[in-house]
Amino acid sequence: MKILVTGVGGQVGHAVVSGAPAHVELVACTRADVDIADERAVSGCVRLHKPAVIVNAAAYTAVDRAETEPELARRINADGPLYLAQAAGEVGARLVHISTDFVFDGTSSVPYRPDAAARPLNVYGVTKKAGEDAVLGALPEHSVILRTAWVYAASGRNFLGTMLRHLRSTGAVRVVADQIGTPTAARSVAEAIWQIIEKPAISGRHHWTDAGVASWYDLAVAIAEEAAQLGLLSASATVTPIATEEYPSAARRPAYSVLDTRSLTSLGFLPVHWRTRLRSVLERSSMRRLLVTGGAGFIGANFVHYWLKEHSADRLVVLDALTYAGNLASLDAVRAHPALRFVQGNICDTPLIEQLLREERIDTIVHFAAESHVDRSIQTPDVFYRNEHRRHSLDAQSGAQGLARGARARWTSLSPRLDG
Ligand SMILES: NC(=O)c1ccc[n+]([C@@H]2O[C@H](COP(=O)([O-])OP(=O)(O)OC[C@H]3O[C@@H](n4cnc5c(N)ncnc54)[C@H](OP(=O)(O)O)[C@@H]3O)[C@@H](O)[C@H]2O)c1
Numbered sequence: 001m002k003i004l005v006t007g008v009g010g011q012v013g014h015a016v017v018s019g020a021p022a023h024v025e026l027v028a029c030t031r032a033d034v035d036i037a038d039e040r041a042v043s044g045c046v047r048l049h050k051p052a053v054i055v056n057a058a059a060y061t062a063v064d065r066a067e068t069e070p071e072l073a074r075r076i077n078a079d080g081p082l083y084l085a086q087a088a089g090e091v092g093a094r095l096v097h098i099s100t101d102f103v104f105d106g107t108s109s110v111p112y113r114p115d116a117a118a119r120p121l122n123v124y125g126v127t128k129k130a131g132e133d134a135v136l137g138a139l140p141e142h143s144v145i146l147r148t149a150w151v152y153a154a155s156g157r158n159f160l161g162t163m164l165r166h167l168r169s170t171g172a173v174r175v176v177a178d179q180i181g182t183p184t185a186a187r188s189v190a191e192a193i194w195q196i197i198e199k200p201a202i203s204g205r206h207h208w209t210d211a212g213v214a215s216w217y218d219l220a221v222a223i224a225e226e227a228a229q230l231g232l233l234s235a236s237a238t239v240t241p242i243a244t245e246e247y248p249s250a251a252r253r254p255a256y257s258v259l260d261t262r263s264l265t266s267l268g269f270l271p272v273h274w275r276t277r278l279r280s281v282l283e284r285s286s287m288r289r290l291l292v293t294g295g296a297g298f299i300g301a302n303f304v305h306y307w308l309k310e311h312s313a314d315r316l317v318v319l320d321a322l323t324y325a326g327n328l329a330s331l332d333a334v335r336a337h338p339a340l341r342f343v344q345g346n347i348c349d350t351p352l353i354e355q356l357l358r359e360e361r362i363d364t365i366v367h368f369a370a371e372s373h374v375d376r377s378i379q380t381p382d383v384f385y386r387n388e389h390r391r392h393s394l395d396a397q398s399g400a401q402g403l404a405r406g407a408r409a410r411w412t413s414l415s416p417r418l419d420g
Contacts, residue, residue, distance in 0.1 A: 001023070001024050001025065001052045001053070001197075002024070002025045002026075002027065002049065002050070002051045002052055002053075003020070003024050003025070003026055003027070003051055003052065003053045003054075003055060003197065004027040004029065004045070004046065004049055004051035004053070004054045004055070004093075005017060005026065005027070005028050005029065005054075005055045005057060006029045006034060006036055006054070006055070006056050006057060006058040006084070007029075007030075007031070007036075007056065007057035007058030007059065008028040008029060008030055008057070009030045009031065010057055010058065010059075010061070010156065011151055011152070011153040011156045011158060011186040012057040012098055012148075012151060012186050012189050012190065012193075013028075013055075013057035013058065014153070014155075014156070014186070015153060015185075015186035015187045015189065015190035016055055016057060016190045016193055016194070018187075018190070019187065019190040019191060019194060020194070021194065024197075027049045027051060029045065029058075031058065033045070036056065036058045036076060036080030036081070036083065036084060037075040037076045037079055037080045037083075038083075039079075039083045042080070042083040042084055042087050043083065043086075043087045043090070045087075046084070046087035046088065046090070046091055046093070047087070047090065047091060050091045050093075051091070051093050052093055052094065053093060053094045053095075053096060053197050054084055054087075054088050054093050054094070054095045054096070055096045055098075055193055055197075056080070056081055056084050056095065056096070056097045056098060057098050058076070058080065059076060059077055059080075059098070059128070059131075060072060060073040060076035060077050060124070060127070061124070062124075063102065063122060063124045063251045063253075064249050064250040064251045065250075066122065066123040066124040066127065066251065067122065067123050067250040067251050068250070070123045070126075070127070073123055073124060073127045074127045074130065076127075077124070077127035077128050077130070077131045078127050078130035078131045078134055079134075080131070081095075081097050081131035081132075081134055081135045082131070082134035082135065082138055084097070084135075085097075085134065085135045085137075085138035085139040085143060086138050086139075088139055088142065088143070089138060089139050089142070093142070094142045094143065094144070094197075094200065095135060095139055095142065095143040095144070096143075096144045096146060096193055096196055096197065097131065097132070097135045097143060097144065097145050097146070098146055098147075098148065098189070098193075099128050099129075099131065099132050099145050099146065099147045099148075100124075100125065100128050100147055100148070100149065101147060101148070101149035101150070101181060101209075101254065101257035101258075101259055102120060102121070102122065102124055102125035102128060102253070102254065102257065103118040103119075103120050103125050103128055103129045103132070103147065104116065104118060104119065104120070104125075104254050104257050105119040105120070105121050105254055106121065106179075106253070106254025106255040106256045106257055107254075107255075107256070108256055109256065110260075111258040111259055111260035111261075112207070112257065112258065112259055112260055113207075113260045113262075113263075114145075114147070114204070114205035114206055114207055114260070114263055115205065118132075121251075121252040121253065121254060122251035122252050122253070123251065124251060132145045132205070136204070136205075140203075141203060142203065143203060143204075144196055144202055144203055144204065144206060145204070145205045145206065146189070146192065146193065146196065146206055146207075146208055147205065147206070147207045147208075147259060148184055148189045148192075148207070148208050148209055148259070149181050149182055149184055149209050149257055149258075149259055150181045150182060150183045150184055150209070150219075151184050151185075151186050151189060152183060152184070152185060152186065152278075152281070153185065153186035153187070153281070154281055154282075154284070155310060155311045155314075156186075156310075159183075159216070159219065159220075160223060160278075160281070163175075163219075163220050163223045163224070164223065164227060164232070164233070165339060167223075167224055167227070167233050167237040167239075168233060168315075168339070169339075171234065171236065171237050171238065172237065172238045172239075172240070173220055173237075173238075173239050173240070174239075174240045174241075174242045174246070174247070175216050175217045175219075175220040175239055175240070175241065175242065176215070176216045176217065176241075176242055176243070176244050176246075176247050177215045177216070177217035177218075177241035177242065177243070178215065178243055178244055178255060179215060179216055179244060179253055179254070179255055179256075179257075180213055180214070180215050180255065180256045180257070180258060181209075181213070181214070181254075181256070181257045181258060182209040182210055182211070182212060182213055182214065182258055182259065182274055183210065183214055183219045183274040183277075183278065184208075184209040184210045184274065184277075185210060185274075185277040185278070185280075185281050187277070187281070188208070188209070188210050188271075188272065188277055189208060192208040192264065192269060195264075195269055199267065202267070206261075206263050206264050207259035207260055207261045207263065207264070208259075208261055208264055208269070208271075209258075209259050209261060209271070209274075210271060210272055210273065210274035210277050211261075211271035211272060211273045211274065212273045212274045212275065213258050214274060215241075217239065217241040217242075219274075219278075220239045221239045222275055222278055223278065223282075224237045224238075224239050226275075226278060226279050226282050227282060230282055230283060231361075232282065288311065288314045288315070288363055288364055289314070289315040289317075289360055289361050289362050289363050289364070290307070290314060290315065290316050290317065290362065290363075290364045290365070290366055291317045291319060291356060291357070291360070291362045291364070291365045291366070292304055292307075292316060292317070292318045292319065292365075292366045292368065293319045293320070293347050293365065293366070293367045293368055293369035293399075293403065294319075294320055294326065294367070294368030294369030294370065295316075295318030295319065295320050295331070295342075295368065296318065296320035296322060296326035296327055296328055296330055296331055296342075297320065297325045297326050297327075297330075297368055297369070298325065298330070299368055300318075300320070300326075300368035300369075301327075301330035301331055303366065303368070304316060304318055304331060304334060304340070305333065305334060308334050308337055308339060308340065314339060315339050315341075315360065316337075316339055316340050316341070317340075317341045317343060317356055317360050317362065318331065318340065318341070318342045318343070319343050319344075319345055319347065319352075319356065319369070320342075320343075320344065320345075320369065321344065321345065321346045321347075321369070322344055328342070341360070343356065346399070347367075347369045347399030347400070347402065347403060348399045348402060350402045350405075350406065353402055353403060353406045354406045354409070354410070357406050357407060357410040358410060362407075362410070363411075365403055365407055367400065367403060369399065
């Protein structure tokens, strides 16, 4: 069975691709592969691949920014799903479209059923509701609207990453305690999507979240506690509850948006409590702690920028001697990033390497540092060879060996399974 997934660069799209069963043929599309707001691109892509099922995980998700970019949000969240539904209809595909708890106004005191009246409070919610209606209008028999809520994952831009960053950098956060919903791991949404794909009889609107309810404050407290237990944060981090009015934002949000998932649990879908899922996300992914050597060089600095953007919860220690090609200015845009620590030093400085591995609990070394006096080797090759090249080659070699030795000593001391 061929499954086309859009928005695979996002939290849910990525989890859908990661959780794909072995027997399916995946067509994984980023925004660069197909812009869902471009009708011709959507139609061309769907006709080319002729999937049996399309999963639309692409969306405009910047809830506050949508208030000032309503037209762009509408094109992506309302027109895009319509184009996908029309294209799905042309090739006989099913469409599983992801939507949100933000279609509700939050005035309920019991979980929202899929057929409850949708009255969004903000532009994002209005455009997502329009997308739902467009899909159901164009492909009523062969589409599923799967609403979910409060999605987070180990990487990407989300509440979990934001909390870990703030708690790590300042040791304290103030978090809204009067908005209630259900934190949901992207992996849980992906698992539900794969079950829906396996059950062709499911259509119409459905809800899926992890089990239980929480406020954003409860979620922040749980993140702080679980992360401290895993050694990812200091146990002294503090979380203070505040009211929504104390955290002004451009978009209004529902005070209560718990979703009733019984239309799917009655079919055998098994929810996991949100706190259990949170713990397993933190355990599985546990924030990576990278040492990047030569991180102020051309390739190294690009890597550092990329990593901080894509893996905002990770710790990055950048080591560079700043002697020749390394340039601290290349890190200007990220120097203040709370996850980044810059250390000026040489990879041949074994005590320094051992100290960084130990005190930063480094689990991965990305090694870019190298002697790169290539032009000198052209101007005075014999001198370079005798004096520079030999000396630096030896330095580079001993530097790399020192890194490997230090890493091996550190990691084997942690777990015998890593030996060798
Ligand atoms: N996050 C939540 O808390 C939450 C809660 C409830 C429901 N949902 C819904 O769940 C779905 C997935 O959300 P998510 O959290 O995975 O969002 P996300 O991490 O922001 O991912 C959305 C993805 O869509 C891509 N995209 C944006 N515009 C596009 C376009 N015109 N064409 C193709 N791709 C485009 C984005 O690419 P760029 O990075 O290039 O923009 C990004 O990779 C969405 O429908 C969202 O409304 C999310």
